[in-house]
Structure formats: C-alpha cells, structure tokens
Amino acid sequence: MTSARTRERLINRLMDNGITNQLVLDRFRSVPRHLFVQEALASRAYEDDALPIGFGQTISQPLIVALMTQALLEESDGSLRKMQKVLEIGTGCGYQTAVLAPLVATVYSIERVAPLLQETRKRLSSLNIANLRLRRDDGHRGWPGQAPFDGIIVTAAPTDVPQNLLAQLAPGGRLIMPVGEQSTAQTLLRITATESGFVEEKLGKVAFVPMIED
Numbered sequence: 001m002t003s004a005r006t007r008e009r010l011i012n013r014l015m016d017n018g019i020t021n022q023l024v025l026d027r028f029r030s031v032p033r034h035l036f037v038q039e040a041l042a043s044r045a046y047e048d049d050a051l052p053i054g055f056g057q058t059i060s061q062p063l064i065v066a067l068m069t070q071a072l073l074e075e076s077d078g079s080l081r082k083m084q085k086v087l088e089i090g091t092g093c094g095y096q097t098a099v100l101a102p103l104v105a106t107v108y109s110i111e112r113v114a115p116l117l118q119e120t121r122k123r124l125s126s127l128n129i130a131n132l133r134l135r136r137d138d139g140h141r142g143w144p145g146q147a148p149f150d151g152i153i154v155t156a157a158p159t160d161v162p163q164n165l166l167a168q169l170a171p172g173g174r175l176i177m178p179v180g181e182q183s184t185a186q187t188l189l190r191i192t193a194t195e196s197g198f199v200e201e202k203l204g205k206v207a208f209v210p211m212i213e214d
C-alpha cells in the first residue's frame with residue numbers, strides 16, 4: 001500500500017496536473033506521507049485526497065501542496081528560487097513543511113493547536129528535518145521577530161489577506177495563500193511584493209480549513 005508503485009501513481013497524477021518541476025516532484029517521491037496520517041488511514045496516504053488528522057484538521061491534498069510549493073519557488077525559466085527564510089502558517093501534521101524544508105534554507109512554521117504541534121515536532125524530528133523552527137501562535141500575527149521572509153505559505157484560509165503577512169514580505173518576496181469566506185468559495189492567491197506595490201495572481205479554486213483568530 002505504500003509501495004514504490006503506489007507512490008509513482010501519485011507522481012503521475014501530479015505531472016498530469018501541471019507539476020513540472022523535478023525537484024518538487026522528487027519531494028513527493030521521498031516524503032513518506034503514510035507517516036503523517038493515522039495508521040488506519042495509511043492505505044489511503046498516496047491517494048490525491050485530503051485526509052483527517054484529528055483536532056478537526058486535515059492533511060492537504062498532495063496536488064495542492066505541490067502547486068503551492070511550485071508557485072512559491074519556481075522562476076519563469078523553470079529553476080527554483082533560492083529562499084533563505086520561508087514562513088509557513090498552519091503546520092498541521094507537517095506534510096507541507098517536510099516537502100518544503102530541503103528546498104529552502106530555513107522554514108519558520110506557526111500552528112494554532114498546541115497538541116497537534118507537539119506531535120508534529122516529534123514526527124519532523126524523527127524524519128531528520130532540522131532546518132526548522134516551530135511556534136504555537138495565531139498566524140495572523142506572522143513572526144515579526146524573524147521578518148522579512150522571502151516567501152510565506154499559508155495552509156488555512158482567512159477571509160481577507162492579513163496585512164501583517166504582507167508587511168513581513170521581503171522585496172520580491174511571494175505570499176501563497178487561500179482566501180475566502182467558506183470552504184466552497186476560496187481562491188488560491190500568489191501575491192508578490194514588487195517595487196511598485198503588491199501584484200496579485202489568482203491560481204485557482206481551493207478548499208482549506210478556515211484560518212481561525214485566537
């Protein structure tokens with residue numbers, strides 16, 4: 001159920017749906033997604049679906065994790081941008097964190113639910129992912145003490161773009177996030193901080209859990 005063949009089927013699905021970057025695809029070959037879900041769901045870990053992870057939260061659909069990772073890092077010539085500091089909001093089970101960590105220098109990740117963060121801290125450390133700082137907080141605040149960030153990736157949906165996050169982007173930096181009222185009406189955005197202001201691109205419709213205010 002977690003065989004190379006099952007995993008390769010997922011990779012083919014990602015490639016069929018616009019994931020072209022080999023370094024990004026390689027992360028989906030190597031991150032053991034079955035270790036991020038409860039044992040009872042492990043047989044479904046390489047299907048392209050969101051799954052429950054407890055605490056009313058979900059592990060994101062692999063295709064969406066891949067699209068967001070590619071949107072964050074990819075340059076127009078297909079190479080990956082070298083980012084020093086990336087802020088992630090909504091650590092959850094840490095799957096997106098694990099996909100991203102080897103592709104950037106340091107990931108700073110914020111999660112609201114303390115017991116979930118505790119489990120995830122253990123999981124990521126047992127997978128030897130060490131270029132990482134985790135913090136329990138409301139992600140609407142960002143992480144001012146570590147700003148600015150070359151990239152910010154948000155995996156829960158606020159109703160509006162948090163101004164604090166825009167303010168914590170480095171020049172040229174990118175913010176990838178879903179925004180919308182209900183899970184049925186969210187849009188995935190890429191916002192780039194340019195010299196002449198913020199430039200917004202719509203990347204498609206998505207369904208994330210809400211970003212909750214503490």
Ligand code: SAH
Nearest residue numbers: 059060090092095096112139155156211212
């Ligand atoms: N990144 C995860 C998906 C996590 S689901 C993955 O790779 O699968 C979204 C997560 O955002 C949940 O764990 C939820 O608790 C968290 N969250 C919701 N509101 C938040 C907030 N205001 N600040 C930080 N985390 C928040």
